[in-house]
Amino acid sequence: MFAKIMIPVVLFSCLLFTPLQSEARINDRPIIGVLAQEVRYPTPDRTAYIAASYVKYLESAGARVVPVMINQTVEEYKTLFNSINGILYPGGGVSIIASGYQRAAQIFYDLAIEANKRGDYFPVWGTCLGFEQLAYLTSKKSVLSPTNTTGVALPLNFTNETKDSRIFKDFPPELMDDLSTQPLTENSHKWSVAVETLNTDEELKNFYKVLSTNTDGNIEFISTMEAYDYPIYGTQWHPEKNAFEWNKSYYPHSRSAVRTTFFMAEFFVNEARKNFHAFETQEGERDALIYNYSPVYTGAMSTFEQIYYF
Numbered sequence: 001m002f003a004k005i006m007i008p009v010v011l012f013s014c015l016l017f018t019p020l021q022s023e024a025r026i027n028d029r030p031i032i033g034v035l036a037q038e039v040r041y042p043t044p045d046r047t048a049y050i051a052a053s054y055v056k057y058l059e060s061a062g063a064r065v066v067p068v069m070i071n072q073t074v075e076e077y078k079t080l081f082n083s084i085n086g087i088l089y090p091g092g093g094v095s096i097i098a099s100g101y102q103r104a105a106q107i108f109y110d111l112a113i114e115a116n117k118r119g120d121y122f123p124v125w126g127t128c129l130g131f132e133q134l135a136y137l138t139s140k141k142s143v144l145s146p147t148n149t150t151g152v153a154l155p156l157n158f159t160n161e162t163k164d165s166r167i168f169k170d171f172p173p174e175l176m177d178d179l180s181t182q183p184l185t186e187n188s189h190k191w192s193v194a195v196e197t198l199n200t201d202e203e204l205k206n207f208y209k210v211l212s213t214n215t216d217g218n219i220e221f222i223s224t225m226e227a228y229d230y231p232i233y234g235t236q237w238h239p240e241k242n243a244f245e246w247n248k249s250y251y252p253h254s255r256s257a258v259r260t261t262f263f264m265a266e267f268f269v270n271e272a273r274k275n276f277h278a279f280e281t282q283e284g285e286r287d288a289l290i291y292n293y294s295p296v297y298t299g300a301m302s303t304f305e306q307i308y309y310f
Helices: 002-016 052-059 074-081 100-117 129-139 160-164 173-181 195-200 202-207 255-272 282-288
Strands: 031-035 037-043 046-051 064-068 087-089 124-127 145-154 185-192 208-215 220-227 232-235 306-309
Touching: 031 052, 031 100, 031 255, 037 100, 046 052, 052 064, 052 255, 052 306, 064 074, 074 100, 087 100, 087 129, 100 124, 100 129, 124 129, 129 185, 129 202, 129 232, 145 220, 160 208, 173 255, 185 220, 195 202, 195 208, 195 220, 202 208, 232 255
Parallel strands: 031 064, 031 087, 087 124, 124 232
Antiparallel strands: 037 046, 046 306, 145 185, 208 220, 220 232
């Protein structure tokens, strides 16, 4: 009799401590696309590239990376979109109005907006040039102002929106203090989105929450932003450089600077974990991964330590 009574009790107790699948559903094998861009001086075997620091950045937080090649067909981009769990638009020096980088960014941006509207969570990140590209795609016009911000590390001027932001929600308080008081964010851009521009542009103002600003002494510009209604994020500064690039004296490498790299990477990779796109076959997944390519050491002639060429 005692055994008969205990069996359902034990089963009930187990059920109490079994997490519901609907609440625990997460993708622990995220794959993130990194957009390639044109090489300034192409050769037959080197027409596009991705700086290896972006790959290391995402891998450090538990993601794998697929290069998103330029000049592919719309159908090829749609297939890839449905196979990856997020996309990162890196910094660089190509046109955000007319280039292979811009065209691919536009297609993935439009696909991400459509997907998120129907409940298919797909995150997009823009760094530096990628940040500027996002601003252009959202506003549908040129919104950049020239700033004297080439090669300088700055502390962030956080706005009141930061406390309710998704990006910084899980940052330790002491790291937030360091970010606001120490030059931990490296800037390598000649163009910026001025705060005044955003405040007078309805598309930008209604789409993006401004989390931090900076100034070059004359123009106050947006340095960190996130969309109100979509998992779309941008930093005008370079979180990946602190841990993975060494060629310039103004790249911050302090403990807090490197922690910033990893907290930013962890945030975006965790966003990608909420997406469940997948390649149709394991073979297709293996063939797409950046493991199929070898980075080239370029530290002696480039601002990047290593580059993937395509």
